[in-house]
Amino acid sequence: MDNNTTTLLDLDGLAVERVERLTDGTRRVHLITADETARACPSCGTFASRVKGLVRTRPRDLSYGERGLELAWLKRRWYCHEPDCARKSFTEQVPQIPAGARITARLRRAAALRVRDAGSTVVQAARDLHVS
Numbered sequence: 668m669d670n671n672t673t674t675l676l677d678l679d680g681l682a683v684e685r686v687e688r689l690t691d692g693t694r695r696v697h698l699i700t701a702d703e704t705a706r707a708c709p710s711c712g713t714f715a716s717r718v719k720g721l722v723r724t725r726p727r728d729l730s731y732g733e734r735g736l737e738l739a740w741l742k743r744r745w746y747c748h749e750p751d752c753a754r755k756s757f758t759e760q761v762p763q764i765p766a767g768a769r770i771t772a773r774l775r776r777a778a779a780l781r782v783r784d785a786g787s788t789v790v791q792a793a794r795d796l797h798v799s
């Protein structure tokens with residue numbers, strides 16, 4: 668996928684590998700990691716060099732277009748080879764999608780602004796932003 672698609676999506680640290688249209692019309696955006704610091708151990712900072720496996724996550728993001736997008740990020744799980752580090756393995760993370768996050772940071776911010784500025788409840792903000 669060319670850089671224009673990655674630029675259009677605008678999620679720092681991630682690159683669009685390809686976009687797939689599902690039979691129901693949903694566009695699934697396949698993402699790969701494009702940030703070398705994502706393989707730095709979050710505990711000790713050592714850059715990992717041996718992959719333990721792959722993990723596919725589907726974080727929710729701001730809607731885009733009438734049907735929205737479905738994100739599918741294939742991220743790597745790395746071994747931490749630092750002998751003194753208690754963490755033996757970790758998954759990649761980028762600022763927009765920290766480890767364990769189910770929504771992007773920008774979607775989290777948008778929901779928080781709706782609650783703060785528009786007086787929405789958390790549930791209403793989630794509905795308005797198509798987060799279920």
Ligand SMILES: [Zn+2]
Nearest residue numbers: 708711747752
């Ligand atoms: Zn470590």
